[in-house]
Amino acid sequence: RAKERGGNTYEFYAEEIGAHAEKRLLLENELRRALNRDEFVLHYQPQVDSATGRPCGFEALIRWQHPERGLVPPGDFIPILEETGMIVEVGDWVLQTALRQLADWHRRGWDGLTMAVNLSSRQFERSGLPETLERALNEHGLDPGVLELEITEGTLMQDVASTTFTLQQLSRSGFGIALDDFGTGYSSLSYLSKFPFTTLKIDRAFVRDIPGDPDHTAITRAIVAMGQGLRLRLVAEGVETEEQRAFLNGLGCSLMQGYLYSRPLSAAAATAWLADSV
């Protein structure tokens, strides 16, 4: 179609597509080197029990410390890691790094803390995920219960049969399993009882608009009631204001993660934050 509009337009499009493909290839190559060059870092965001004000754990969130472009957020490179399959190797690095950090905090006396780690579907498809996880835990002398694996509805839907099998295996081994970004995907509510979740994370999209927006407030209320009925641990994501905190607490959802308590922090900053708060 571009060609119909004349030679110049066609050339313009071809150039643009070429530039895009080139940029993408460059990025892919840079990402391949990033692991060896130690350019990935984990930041840790506290999860707080707002009823007591005490931290109960952290979520590990990856960033790319790019030599020229600075700190690159995961949304800019996780999709490429997933497409190329590099996410499996990077995911192993994430697990190792997060568990080493957690073991360090436990040794320093903060031994009640848990660590939540995000898993992508590619990591699930690979056989031996439970064994890999158990080996990593043993290496750091940690119990499976301190690790919470976060998966999204999208991951669940990729391959329901094999995901069910793996999740059941992980659940029997004692790992925590959280359904991340709950309410934004396409999974059926019956999945909540079909899969062995221990935690439900209420998506920031709902939390953002409470208590002002009546629809999102009603949805949040329903999610909390359902989670309580199913005896799931509930964590509200993206809590930014005192008003949101008070409202969620009133519903009986006391575990929270959000800028109100802290942004994701470097390992050193998270340790300082812990020292300040407990």
Ligand code: C2E
């Ligand atoms: P997520 O797992 O839902 O993580 C929560 C995101 O919300 C994080 O964004 C966090 O910085 C942000 N957030 C937390 N509290 C607030 C708040 O109060 N307000 C606002 N506006 N945002 C808040 P981040 O770090 O950019 O991560 C984005 C997504 O990238 C994550 O969403 C997760 O799906 C993915 N991701 C991060 N690390 C990893 C990883 O190691 N492996 C995989 N597979 N995915 C990862």
Ligand code: MG
């Ligand atoms: Mg998450």
Ligand code: MG
């Ligand atoms: Mg989330």
